Amino acid sequence: MSSDKQKVVGRHEADIRQTLGINRANVTQRFFWKWLLVAVGLLSIIIVTWQIIGDGKAHTAQYKTTNVSRGSLSITVTATGTLQPVNQVEVGSEISGTIKTVLVDFNDYVKQGQVLARMNTDQLQAKVNQAKASLDSANAQVKQVEATITETQKILFRSRELAKTGMCSQQDCDAAQASYDRAVANLASAKAQTVQSQAALDAELTTLAKATIHSPIDGIVLIRDVEPGQTMAASFQTPVMFTLAENLTQMELHVDVDEADVGQIAVGQQASFTVDAYANKTFPATITQVHFASQTVDGVVTYETVLSVDNSALLLRPGMTATADILVKYLEDVLLVPNAALRFTPPVMVEQTSSNGGLMRSLIPRPPNASKARDIVAASNQNEQQVWLLQDGQPTAISLSTGASNGIYTEITSGQIESGLTLIIDTISSEK
Missing domain, CATH: 2.40.30.170 (Efflux pump adaptor protein, beta barrel domain)
Known part of the structure; x- marks a missing residue:
């Protein structure tokens, strides 16, 4: 009987909640937001109290100072x-071959034309001898042709004399003339062969001379990159043997x-x-x-x-x-001031700057062009700066214009400042 009553009462309560629009989830949600608002309020009170207490602290500050000076500034x-x-010269070999001797070493002083190294010249000397033989043969050929010219010239002369008396036919006279002309042509060819042989000999002698490596300058041997017996290949580029400094x-x-x-x-x-x-x-x-x-x-x-x-x-x-x-x-x-004086800002100013606006300032978005505008103003006033003068134990701001700087000291171009004034460059502070 009692259980039936409980069921009936439960159904009535459910009907009442449904009629009034009340359910347990809504009750729990309202309870959560209520306590959240209470917590936020308490946190705000704590923050405000801390700021008030912090602003009420007594500050005692000691300052590190320096004097404005007059002097020179180096940038x-x-x-x-x-x-x-x-003048540094690389000396190499223009020909291929084997190094026979090396006559200098590192740090040796050399004179222009001095022999630095010699290469094996057996093959080169053989080519020179061959070229000389060819030249001798060409010279002999020239002499032989010259003798032929002399002979044919005499025959031609006699033929002409006989032709005057009618004792030499025209055919014989023409043959004598042709022989003489051929001899003259052969002489020109022989002389050309002589010139060619002489050129070949000169080329072989030049190649032979290149087997001896000379210093092109007066100087000192910085690098010696060659050893006796080493093979030098100069087919594509000149191999470097020595580096000389003038x-x-x-x-x-x-x-x-x-x-x-x-x-x-x-x-x-x-x-x-x-x-x-x-x-x-x-x-x-x-x-x-x-x-x-x-x-x-x-x-x-x-x-x-x-x-x-x-x-x-x-x-x-x-x-x-x-x-x-x-x-x-x-x-x-x-007039010179240390760059540290230009960077200094009193701690009170720093605290005021950092606390202005507080939480609300950090939450409110700034205009999109605000940062750009500040950069333009800073750029236009980059030579206008501020230093702090120590007067009666308190910092006093002085505006001035700056010039050249070497990273440690900066030139003062204008401003109410003179040599000997005491400027603050740092803070040595303690809180009570």
Whole structure:
């Protein structure tokens, strides 16, 4: 009986919920949103309280300072490259053959015309002898033809004399004339053969001379890439046997200048460079060439620049890697401030800037062109900057205009600033 009553009551409750539009899912959902709103409210109260407490903290700040100074400013462009001789010559063999002797070694000083190496000349000498024999034969042929001319000339003369008296027929006179003409033609051919034989001999003598390798310049042997007994094949290209440097007391430094800096580089500018072999020593140099042609390596565009180097002490060697600082601008007696002073901003200003707008500012989207507009303004005012003067223990802003900079100090071109003023460059702070 009781169970039947419970079923009836349950059906009545279900009918009532259905009539009023109430169900358990809706009740649970409303309960969830209610507590979510409560949690968000509590979180907002905590954030606001923390900001109020944070703003109420006492700050004590100590500042690191420096003085405005007057002095000189050097602007340099850095580039790397290698040292090379002013004139470097590769000496090779124009003919194929076997090396018989090598007469010089690394670092040997040589004179122009000095013999560096000799090749085996047995075959070359045989060809020269053959060419000489051909020339001798051609000369003998010339003499033989000349004798024939003399003989035929006499016969022709007698035939003409006899023809005057009627004792020589016309046919005999014509035959004598023809013999003489043939002899003259043979002489011309023999002389041409002599010239040809002489040319062949000269060619073989030239080839024989090439078997002796001479130095084309006064200099020093940098590389010797040949040994006695080595076979040289000069069929397609001249094999290099020696590399000579003309004069190591004068050298060249070839550096690659970045395309962003090449506009500041000019012939005649002074530079200094260092090499790894003498890390604590600098060497002077002067720009002699700035190439117009570019070089591109891995997408980086550079321009080769050549500097003249005095190497009288012979400390520098070809192939050394050097790092050069090229002086592109030098200013004297100008107001200078450290770049750290231009970068400094008081911590209070930083906190105000970072807290302005708070959460709502970060949630509200900015106009799409706002960032671009700020970039344009910054670009137009890139020389207008601000430094902070320490007065009565507090930072005071001063606006000024800047000029050239070497990355450490910057030139001041205008502004209410003078030498000796104390500028803030950093903060040493603590919170209480």
